[in-house]
Amino acid sequence: MIAGENYKLNPAEAYVFGAAIMLHDAAMSLAAYPQGLSTLKKTAQWRDAVASLIKTENFEPPTAEQIENPTPEVESDAVAEVLRELHASGAEQLPLIKWPVKGGSNEYLIQDSEFRNAYGHIIGKIAASHWWPVSDLQKRMPQRVNAGPGVPSDWYIDPRKLACLLRVADAAQVDHRRAPTFLMALLQPAGISAKHWTFQNKLGKPSNDGQFLVYTGGPFKLQDAEAWWLCYDMFSLVDEELRAVNTLLDAISMPVFAVKGVRGARNPEAVAELVTTEKWRPVNTELRVSDVPALVELLGGKRLYGDSPTVPLRELIQNASDAIRAKRAQNNDLQGGKIRIQLKDNNGTWYLVVEDDGIGMSANVMTGALLDFGRSFWRSAAIRREFPGLLAKVLKPTGRYGIGFFSIFMLGDNVTVTSRRFDAAASDTHTLDFLGGLKVRPILREPREDERLKGSGTRICVQLRAAADQPKGLIFGHHFGKENKLSSFHKLVESICPTLDVDVEVQDHMDIIKEPITANDWKTKSELVLLNRLCDNLFLNQQPRLFDSLRVLSDSEGGIYGRAAITGKFGFGAVTVGGFRACSLSGIAGFFIGEAQTVSRDTALPTVPMKVLRYWAEEQKTIMEEKSKAPSSASVEASALLLIFGIESDELPVAETASEYFSRKRLEEHFCESDIVRVYCGTTVSHSDDDDITLRRFEDEFELSEDFFLVLDEEPTVLNVGDARWPQCIPEIYPENHPRTCLDVFRRTLENTWGTLDEWEEDHVVGMANGLEITRNLIVFHRTALVDEE
DSSP: OOSOTTOOOOHHHHHHHHHHHHHTTGGGSGGGSTTTHHHHHTSHHHHHHHHHHSOOGGGOOOOHHHHHSOOHHHHHHHHHHHHHHHHHHHHHHTTTOOEEOTTSOEEOSSOOHHHHHHHHHHHHHHHHGGGSOHHHHHHHSOSOBOOOTTSOTTOOBOHHHHHHHHHHHHHHOOSGGGSOHHHHHHHOOOHHHHHHHHHHHTBOOOEEOSSEEEOOEEEEOGGGHHHHHHHHHHHHHHHHHHHHHHHHHHHTTOOOOSOOEETTTTOHHHHHHHEEESSOOOOOOOOOOSOHHHHHHHHSSHHHHOSOTHHHHHHHHHHHHHHHHHHHHHTTOSSOOEEEEEEEEETTEEEEEEEEOSSOOOHHHHHTGGGOTTOOGGGSHHHHHHSTTSTTSSOOOSOOSSOGGGGGGGTOSOEEEEEEOTTSOGGGOEEEEESBTBTSOOEEEOOOGGGOOSSSEEEEEEEOSSOTTSTTSTTEEOGGGOTTEEOOHHHHHHHHSTTOSSEEEEEOTTOOBOSOBOTTGGGTSOHHHHHTTTSOHHHHHTOGGGTTOOEEEEOTTSOEEEEEEEOTTSOOEEEEETTEEEEEESSEEEEEEEEEOSTTOOOEEEOOOHHHHHHHHHHHHHHHHHTTTSOOHHHHHHHHHHHHTTOOOSSSEEEEOSSOEEEHHHHHHHHHTOSEEEEEESSSOOOOTTSSSOHHHHHHHOEEOSSSEEEOOSOOOSEEETTEEETTTSTTOSOTTOOOSHHHHHHHHHHHHHSSEEEEEEEEEEEEETTEEEEEEEEEEEEHHHHHHO
C-alpha cells in the first residue's frame, strides 16, 4: 500500500525484509537474552535506568547501595525501560546469537548456517535501523549486499530501501488490528496505554488515495479527547516518516514510495473530517511560544538573574565545573580537570573566555541539548544516549534547569562555543557561532586552526557588550564596597566560586596570572586567605581576632559541610552551592555548604546536619570563652547567636552597661545585691526624632548612664530564605526550655536568683547629651518581696 504495487523486491530481499519485520521489536522481551535478567543487569543502561527511577530528595544522586539493590517496583520498571532502550541494538544481534539447549547443542533463529552467515548481519542491522534517525540510513547502511548461497547472483539486496520500507510500515501500523475490542476488555489497559488502545481500536484499516495514506475512524466522545489528540500526533509522526524517507530515496536516486504522507496530518480540523468526534471539535489550542528568543531572553537573562554581569560568569564557570565532574565520573577518577578564565582587551574590544578540559560535547549535544532551553542535559534522556553509565555514577551537577548557558547573552551577542568530546578525535571538534545573539540561528562549523582545543573540553568566548572597565562592566562597580572603582578580576572569580572542587586559573586583561584557585583549597587555606575571598583586605587587617576562629564542620564519615566561625557583629559569611556563592550570612564568617532554593541560585539553605552544627557551635563557645577576657558588643551578639544554635554559656556576656559586660554568672552575683533592675532592649541607644538635639550632636556628645542594662531582646538573623529563618527552621535544634534571646537568659537568671519578680515598663533617663537628659522606655524588674513590704 505504501510502496505501491509496482515497487520491486526480489525473493532474497523479500526474505530479509520479512525476517527484519519479525525481529525489529523481538528484543522487547527478556527471552531475547539467553542469560535473561542477569544480562541486562550487566549493562550501563541498567544502572542508568535504576538511578533515574530512584527518587531522592534535593536531586541528590542515589547511592551505590540503592542502585545495586533497587526495590522490586524500581527493578520492574527498569526492566521495561532497559528492554525498550536496548531493543534496537538487541534486534541487531538476534539473528546471530545462540540459545543453549540441554545436552550441549545450540539453537538459532536462522537454523541454516549458510543463510545465517550470508544474511544474518544485514537482517539484524535493518531490524535495528527503525530506531535510527532517517539521516543515518545513508551513512550507516551499506549500499548493497550481494546474493547468498544457492540463489541467483542478481538477487542482491539494497539494505537502505528495505530499511525505509520497514520504518514506514512499522510507523503506519496503527488501527483496530493492533487493539482488538475483546482483548482490550480482557487486559483493561490503564494510563497512557489505555489512550493508545482507545484510538487504535476506533481506527479502520488505512487506504491509499493515490498520493496519501488515509485513516478513518471514530466517533471519539468527549471523554476520549486525549486519545483523539494522541491519534493526531501519531498521524503527524507517520507523515514525517513518509516525507523524510521519500526525501532520502530521492537523494540516493532510488524510486520513491507511492504514498507521500498522511491525509490532513498537519491540520486537526482536516483529520476530524476523517476521524470523527462527537459533541466536541478539535481545535489546535496546544501551548506554544511564538517568539522563542524573546522568552529565552526574558527568563534566561536579567529578569531572572538581575543586572549583575557576574551572573553569566558564574554560570559559565558552573557549566565548566559540571563538565569536569562528569569526565571524572566517566573515567572513575575523582581528581583532575582545570578551568581557565581569561579577560581580554583587544584594542578596546573586550572578550571573556572560559575553557575547561571536561567531558566535552558532540555536535548532537551542541545543536540539541545545549540549545534546549529549560531542560538540563544532566537530567535529560540525551545523557543516557551520549554517555551510557554516567547517570548511575556519583555525579551531582550544579546545573539543574537548562537555562544557565543562555545568561551569557546578558554580556554580549557574539558568542563562540568550541567543543570536543573526551573520547573523540581532534577532527571531531566543532564550533557553534552565535553571530547575533538569540535572534539569529547559530551556525555549526569546523573550528579555525587557532580555535582548536589541545584535548577534550569546551571553550566559550563572548565579545563583551560593555567594556569590562567601564560602567556595567565585569570589573567595574560594587565589588567589595569599591563603588565606581575597578576590582581585581582574580578576586572577582574567587568571590564567585570560593569553595569549588575544581582548579581555576585566572588571567586578567593585563595578562597577569595569579596563584590558581586549587580544588577544595577552602578546607585547608589559611583563615586570612579564605576570608579574603569574601571581603576587603583592609577590613580583615582590622579584625585579626577572626583568623583563628574558623573551624571545619564535618561528620564521622568524613563529610564536610563548611568552615566557619561565629563572629557576632562582624559577619561576612556565605552559603555556597556546588562551590558557588549563593547568599550571605550575618554574624558568621566563612562558609556553609548549601542547597539552592531558587532557580537563580541566589538563595540557599545550609545542608549541615543538626548534630554537626551543634558540635560546631559548642566548639565556637569554647573558643569565645577563651577570648572572653576582652569582651565587646560583638561578644554579646555572638552570645545571642550561640543561643539560636541551641547553646548557652555561663562565661560569655549576655548583657552590658555603660562600662561593664555581664555573663550569666556575673549577673547572678549582681542580682544577689540588687532589688531593682532596669533594662533597655538593645545594645546601643540611638537618636530619636523626639530628642531635643540633632543627630550629629547626639552622636558626638551622648554619654550613657550606668544604672541600667542593655540587653538584646530579639533573635539575631543569620539567614532568611522566604518564610524560613535559619538555623531556627532546623527541627529539634533547641533543647527543652531553651532560651532564645539574651533577654530570655537575663529574665531566667533573675527568676532563679530572686525566686519571683514583677516587671513593668517606664520612661527613664538613659544618658546625657549637651546637658540634656535623654529618656527611653525601659523594662523595670522588682523583687516581689520588695513590693509586698511597700
